[in-house]
Amino acid sequence: MHWINWIILGIAVVLTGAGGLAILYQLFNGLNRTGLNDRYVWGLNIQGFFTLSSYAAGILTIISAWILMGLPDPGGIFAPAGTLAFGFLISSQILLGSDLGRPLRALYILKGRNFISPLTWDFVTLMILTLCSFLLMFNLVPQNVFFIKVWALVTLLTSLLCIVVHTIFFIPKVEAGYNSHPFSSLDIFSGSIWSGAAVMVLMSTGLDLQKTFLGFLLVFSIIVFASSAGAFIASKLGRTEHKNIKFLVINGVIILGLVAENLVLKEGLFAGPIIAVLVLFAVFIEKYDLVTEYQGKPSLPLPYSMFEKITPYKPSIIELGSLVASFSLSVVIFYAVYIFKLYILPFVLSWF
Amino acid sequence: MSKVVDNYIEMLTKKEFSDSMNFTPYEWEETDGASIGEKEVLFGLCRHCMQGDCATLVHMEDGVVTRVEGRDGVPPNYGSLCPRGNSAIMSLYNPYRVKTPLVRTNPEKGLEVDPRWKEVSWDEALDITAKELKKIRDEDPRGLVMCEGWGERDTILRIPFRLAYGTPNEIGSHGPLCTVHYATGLIHGNFPVSIVDLEYCEYHITLGRSLGPNFATTGGTRKLMKALDRGMKLVCVDPRCSNEASKGEWVPIRPGTDYAFLLSMAHVMMYEIQTYDTEFLVKRTNSTYLIGPDGNYLRDKETNKPLVWDKKQMKAVPFDTKGIDVALQGTYTIDGIQATTSFDMVRNSFITYTPEWAETITTVPSKDIRRIAREFVDHARIGSTIDIDGFTFPFRPVSLNTERNVTNHRGGTYGDLTGKLINMMVGCIEVPGGCLGSGYRGAIAAAPTEDGTVKPGYEAEPKPFHFPPNHIGLEEFFPNCHTTPHLAVNAILEPEKYYVDYEVKAWFSVGGNPIRMNAQPEKYVEAFKKIPFSVSIAYHMDEPAIMADVILPEHSFLERLRVAPFYPQHQSISDEVNGLQMIQMRQPVPKLFNTMHVDDIFMELADRIGILYGEGGLYDHLNNGEDWLIKDHGLNLVDPYKLDINKKHSLEEIFDSQIRGWKFGDGTGFDELNKIGYKEYWQPRKNFYLYYYYPDDQAKYEFYFQHLKNTGDELHKNLIDNNISFPGVDNDEHIFEMYQPIPHYVKNSETDAPKEYDLWAINWKTPYFSSDVGNVTGNPWLAELYKADPFEAVVCLNSETARRKNLKDGDPVTVASRYGSLQGIVRVSELFHPDAVGISGGYGGGNKHGNPLNRKGPNFNSLLTTDIKTLDGVSAGQETAPAVKITKRSDRA
Amino acid sequence: MRYGMVIDLARCVGCGACTIACRGQNGTPAGINFNKMKKYEVGTYPSAKMKAIPMPCMHCDNPPCLKVCPTKATVKHENGIVTIDTDLCIGCRACIIACPYDSRQFIWKMNNYYENQNETPFEKHQYKKYQKGTVVKCVFCIDRVNEGLEPACVHTCLAGARIFGDLDDPESEVSRLIADHGGVAFKAEIGTEPCVYYING
Structure with a gap:
């Protein structure tokens, strides 16, 4: 492993350890030290969860679509990408678990079997995706076209479902005419694929293949930009409050970066990964809109809510710790599996 | 584990543990x-407002x-x-x-000074207090001031204790910000206020x-909603x-100017509408009485009765002469003396109070004043009658009522009286649908004097004069005052200035908290520091408690045994409670702390001072006392249930005797009441309207306020006889211009404040704080x-004002009157x-050991003053709409 | 049988007795309000008015909160009342996000009413019903209703502004008031089918 990787792993382990205390605190003591309040019941934890699961679903969507189209694994990047997806999924679930008021009751979801609840589907799809990514990670899918296609189909459908489900939470609260609401499934979906493409760019660092994925990324960036710019203009014209300007700016920078990368910095080694990380960051910001901006408005219309005090949401150190821990945990899992496969697995296998 | 994480988190977030x-x-x-x-349900009787009459159930579990x-x-x-x-x-x-008796060990007193309390036994606390009080009593009982208040209104022994002790100094801390009683006492012979008959x-x-x-308030809210449902216009x-x-209809008015509104409304009725209930004015008011050049009734030389003008005989005759045709208006010459009817006297002096004049003062458009006056008269149904329980009453379904924010200015009593004039012009006093007194409903209240007018009751009956004054609250100088802690604090700090020739040596707090609930808190604190001994019967650590030398902790109201009569409600009346005579009981919940019932404290103290037994003792005074408000309708000790004054009685025994002697009871006592929690007796509804007791022309209301003039004249004479001037004012006339028999416009103390004080602060009761x-x-x-x-x-602040002052919602500001300020x-x-x-x-307010919630928010009272020059000269009411200026603060503290 | 409530806004004076009666009846921890009282004003000076609107749980017939609950902790009873089984609640708060009326609250921690003080005997006794980390809301005082009593907020109302009864019975007072005064439900257009109606607003 390259020394840079060891440094990244080292930092990730430290961050996971320190931030992990925050997750443990939440698991054992509940949410009393978060910045959450009666107005903002979902915060950074859920934002992180949405982001991480969205990344994972994006990765798995691209891989499974790729496979379904009958294309071969380009340069063996599916397994590491799957590993990262697995890491994201595990971290996202830990983050979500620590955000529950009663984490030990999480399995009641299976008992409840309320299949009109998006959360149930969230739970189920995440379980399936975790399994799918696990299979991919260790190449456990029987190397037979049928099984591979079944795996790909299940993964693709589950990923799509997982992404779409996240939008359903907010529908009842949205006023009449919610179709114009910025958080439509398409936005979330394109954001997810976009982050998936970004991960593929990361994974293909150093390979020629990266060019292809950068191409994908440019296409997705333009789609995402177009859709969010449209929403922004619509909200301006409709005089509804919508503050995705940050997201839009980052998006613009990404597109510029991608174009520049293609035109000018043809040989740049780090330009690709940097843009990819920027994309991941942009998706994280987009979830901020979804979770935080949305809740900031009073539920009741004027004049009923005219004197309602909106307590601002300021994430606490615990939430920041949890978020950092969950992101770094994904990295730790990624490297742990890599190390396991590189050093431990052959050693164990040699015993037999 | 979680502790470790906790500490780690604390470290990270650097939260202060302070x-x-x-x-x-x-x-x-x-x-x-x-x-x-165990589950248990007790009969409760609420005491979370001054009315304290709501029947409750108190559920206990485990x-x-x-x-x-x-x-x-x-x-x-x-x-x-x-x-x-x-x-x-x-x-x-x-x-x-306060959970146990406490004695101060730190001689330094102050709201923010730790008294270094020492916990003592009840015996010790009572002995210390009794010894001190006995010493003072032996020297001069006037040295003790008892300060009562809304904090403790469940006691029946406070007054007997004070009488047995022998001090005249009982002071209600709550009074001077609510001097609403004079006009009701004068016209209705009632206390505390007059109310509207929401039934009709x-x-x-x-x-x-x-x-x-x-x-x-429970009843007031429901009654109003029913009346509005019925279509009453508010x-x-x-x-x-x-x-x-x-x-209803909101008529915004500049703070503190209601009096001008009332004057102009009366003017419109007298000069523009001129539709009166003439029968009422002639038969049931003194408006026909002839007034001589000295401003007094012209009297018959033989009978000394006031004279009226008989249009038939064309001569002045005593008012009660039968078969005469009385003139309401006109000026007549009797034995060479010119005399004018009261009605014309009043009317003539109202000529300048036009709506246009009032508009400049009140900002209420003159057309609105005219319209409201017109609507009021139109709705009065002058001439109509109604039958209630077989008795025919005049029916006048209109009423104008005024209270605290009209009366609590210099000239406030005139404002209240002008309201009465307006009501009298349409004849809606003490008849169904109209304006009724909210106190005693019986013949005593409406009984006429020899002059034919209703005998003034309660605070309209002047207190006797002594010089030098006996009362530390200077009641001698304000014979129609309500309670006067604001005068007492002045007299305690500067006794010579107020002619007080004795020293206050002890302050006894029984539910009164003038520091927080009156004006100029710092002045009261000074007074508390000056008084050598202070004892407080305290429910919680309030301001008088932290200033006290000894605290005697009392029960919270749920723990207090209580048997109380139902006092007529003072917000409004309707058939819901019209005619209701009731006694209610509160069964106490087990006490939580080492506290005592307030009345047990009084008995213990009286015993130790030696004033419990025998003639003139506490029991004797209790035996001879009568309910101050509802007199014989209340819970009194009557024969044969009077107490043996030489034997100790438990509170239950006292209540038992009171219940047995209750006028509307069935002779059963405490045990029976304990089973059901209340006893009710419904009098016929007609008994509620005082017209019933003295109908037709049998009793007259003062349209010309002769009694007010008499009191003023008497006071003036007393000052001259004693060769003194009125204390606290520069010119006696400042007071005596408030004793005119006809209301005339006077500026209140805030009318001509310096220019920078360009707004007026107002205050109101809320659902969370009524008193x-x-x-x-x-x-x-x-x-x-x-x-x-x-x-x-x-x-x-009004949005326009805020804009003008460059203030936004949420801005921190300082509001300052000439007397104090708040943030x-x-x-x-x-x-x-x-x-x-x-x-x-x-x-706002608060103290070092008190509930921190009491410190939150702006303390309106700190804008007010105890300065005698600002008071209403009759009621001694304090100004409640001080002129203020508002400035933005830069700090966001 | 479908319990519902009519709130007469012409009668409501915004005193908050309902909120406190609810607190006493349900013994909720500090910060938790099953019945919220929103005060607001309409119009401009001098024709402005002070208004108040009490907001209990609407006990929707088509409750979004029930739909999103993954463990079926939220249930709609046969009598129409929507309650939460505290023992099943995992504290995911999806129902709070879903509720268009802000009717639900999460117990972040068991707060005492007297800040920086221990819990009083009352709180100690009553807080047993509640668990930190779960969601709570107005239950139309279901225990009282099952005993044939009306909810505490209705019972205590000074103005008689709240009326409780069976919406399925066309003869009930609530049904008549809705019919006679044109009762409207809050945000009915989003299809929640609330069982709390407002009249004379």
């Missing part, structure tokens, strides 16, 4: 194991009070209960209560007061668009409500007159 370090939370005792599984709710089917609340009543549990389980009223004008909804003249104003009973502001259930209420604990946060609203600064309730 709150918890300085403060030891109270450790509650475990519930008695024996009561686990020895814990779990619920206090209204008692179904029982008047006056019929199951409903206001937010304060529902919060009673938190006043019981209040960690800021069709047009009601209300000024400076509430019918109940503004501060959430007009609220108020600088603030209150709840009530929102249910300082049981420390409702410190009640955390109510606190959660008032914190969420946009108009509570803030400084409210607060601006609330911009459309519900306020542009000249008003609205500050609600009784927030």
